[in-house]
Amino acid sequence: MPHKDLVSWSAVISAYTQSGQSKQALLLFRNTQLSGLKPDEVSLVNWRTACTLLGALDLGRWLHALSGRIRFDPLSLAWGTALVDMYAKRGCLRAALQVFEKMPRRNVLTWSSTLCGQAMHELGKEALDLFEKMKAITCLRPNEITFTGVLSACSHAGLVIKGLRHFLSMDEEYCVKPGIQHFGCMVELLGRSGL
Structure with a gap:
């Protein structure tokens, strides 16, 4: 050119x-x-x-x-x-x-990037707090990426029941079909807890 x-x-x-x-x-x-x-x-x-x-x-x-x-x-x-x-x-x-x-x-990608970063670096509680804040103050719907971060955060924080609830809410409440990454997070969550 x-x-x-x-x-x-x-x-x-x-x-x-x-x-x-x-x-x-x-x-x-x-x-x-x-x-x-x-x-x-x-x-x-x-x-x-x-x-x-x-x-x-x-x-x-x-x-x-x-x-x-x-x-x-x-x-x-x-x-x-x-x-x-x-x-x-x-x-x-x-x-x-x-x-x-x-x-x-901010859009759902902004929120998801932030909470996924926190979950990735083992700040599970902070990531889950951010997720609750997103739901409380915005009308944004969580997507697949958001739930990957949420489930990973539950795994790092050892929150089995909360992780199971979020996993079930994906499809039931948000119409987000769990993918391989979500099942992987659940295997990690249950495995870390000896289940």
Whole structure:
């Protein structure tokens, strides 16, 4: 291409990221920076995905700072959720919660990323408290990802009865069909409890 704009760079970076070639995606990100193009929300989310897959937390933090320097709203729904997901997956739960709390709008993915991060890092009680808060103050319906976090949190906290109730409520109350990941969480929950 004789002229490469931000859309073309982002499309190629996204393709590399989605095909599991995150290192190549980050090299292209560097070339985008050298070309002098100002990133937009879509490109930042694509680049953040590559950082998360590679475990490049420092680069992800740099993107977070860059979003503020270029007068990009760092707390938009897509960008804020991407940051929460990145920080939560890398174990930086304080940073994830700071972004989460500053977001003016949150969707089910934002809530799920936060509580899944807490569950993943064995903060089961905190994840379950966040789930109850989500149900109490929003009209959002939990989805498959939300329930994976909830069941994992019950497992880490040793809450067998609560885990069984949440598992049953998936289909009965929320019309979410349990998948293999949910059954896996239940096996872990029961196994940890000697059942």
